[in-house]
Amino acid sequence: MSGSTIAFAGARIDRADAVRSDPAALEALMDWRARLLKLDGLDPEIGPDGGLVWGTLADADPASEIVFLGLLDGRGHFAEVQPKVGGSVAPANPRLWQAMAAMESEDLAIYGAARSLIDWHARHRFCAKSGHPTKLTKGGWQRSCSDAGCGAEHFPRVDPVTIMLVEHGGQLLLGRQPRFPARRFSALAGFIEPGESVEEAVAREIFEEAGVRVRDVSYVASQPWPFPSSLMIGCHSHTDDPALTIDTNELDEARWFTRAEVAEAMATGAAGGEGAAFIAPPRHAVAHHLLKWWLEQ
Numbered sequence: 001m002s003g004s005t006i007a008f009a010g011a012r013i014d015r016a017d018a019v020r021s022d023p024a025a026l027e028a029l030m031d032w033r034a035r036l037l038k039l040d041g042l043d044p045e046i047g048p049d050g051g052l053v054w055g056t057l058a059d060a061d062p063a064s065e066i067v068f069l070g071l072l073d074g075r076g077h078f079a080e081v082q083p084k085v086g087g088s089v090a091p092a093n094p095r096l097w098q099a100m101a102a103m104e105s106e107d108l109a110i111y112g113a114a115r116s117l118i119d120w121h122a123r124h125r126f127c128a129k130s131g132h133p134t135k136l137t138k139g140g141w142q143r144s145c146s147d148a149g150c151g152a153e154h155f156p157r158v159d160p161v162t163i164m165l166v167e168h169g170g171q172l173l174l175g176r177q178p179r180f181p182a183r184r185f186s187a188l189a190g191f192i193e194p195g196e197s198v199e200e201a202v203a204r205e206i207f208e209e210a211g212v213r214v215r216d217v218s219y220v221a222s223q224p225w226p227f228p229s230s231l232m233i234g235c236h237s238h239t240d241d242p243a244l245t246i247d248t249n250e251l252d253e254a255r256w257f258t259r260a261e262v263a264e265a266m267a268t269g270a271a272g273g274e275g276a277a278f279i280a281p282p283r284h285a286v287a288h289h290l291l292k293w294w295l296e297q
């Protein structure tokens with residue numbers, strides 16, 4: 001994972017939407033030149049160079065459903081939804097993180113998209129409206145109910161999550177979730193709920209978790225996060241009242257950090273060490289890019 005690229009973003013692959021809805025064009029791409037991403041369920045096979053491994057469609061389990069990832073170098077790129085895959089909403093395990101950390105950003109982006117898509121297929125084999133089996137359509141970017149009377153169409157979901165910096169008097173509010181390693185602090189985050197704008201979700205989450213009212217919410221950067229299908233929307237905001245009321249169900253701790261503390265933690269983290277005031281979020285997290293962005297302001 002490159003330090004400057006946002007992990008899981010930036011794939012060169014052409015998603016070729018027109019091909020998805022053109023069965024003849026899709027069929028024509030499923031030839032001997034087509035590449036099939038080698039996966040074990042949701043986990044990637046890793047080559048000797050640390051990169052993804054590609055085979056041909058002949059390698060696919062005949063019982064698998066095939067999804068079209070897109071076009072790269074004029075060739076169709078595909079992945080399979082193996083019948084044994086049940087879907088997972090769990091975060092990545094340490095072995096997978098180790099593999100992903102060694103990948104080029106391009107491979108990581110392709111893998112993240114494939115994982116999220118396959119995971120969605122594995123968890124949506126039945127129609128949420130009628131309960132009938134669904135079948136893969138549009139090259140894997142849709143599932144359609146098999147019951148003609150129902151006809152429901154289902155689309156791969158993306159779950160928007162806000163992750164936000166709060167600033168007051170040149171200091172930043174960061175928090176510690178219970179699952180974090182000791183001394184790790186990061187930006188507060190939470191899922192956007194139905195009926196909310198991004199700005200409203202930012203304000204609600206910060207008030208719920210830290211008791212702080214914010215203003216002037218602005219967008220900074222985003223990151224697809226395939227565990228299983230989040231889109232992290234990184235924002236910045238200000239508050240006029242820094243008094244904290246922490247929701248201890250969500251956070252172990254939240255604190256204000258000075259610019260010098262954040263700069264030291266980021267610089268020490270980049271050198272592989274642990275910051276004096278706190279341990280900064282890792283490079284693959286969008287929070288890392290938010291802190292970097294803030295220091296550059």
Ligand SMILES: [Zn+2]
Pocket residue numbers: 127128129130131132145146147150151152
């Ligand atoms: Zn249905």
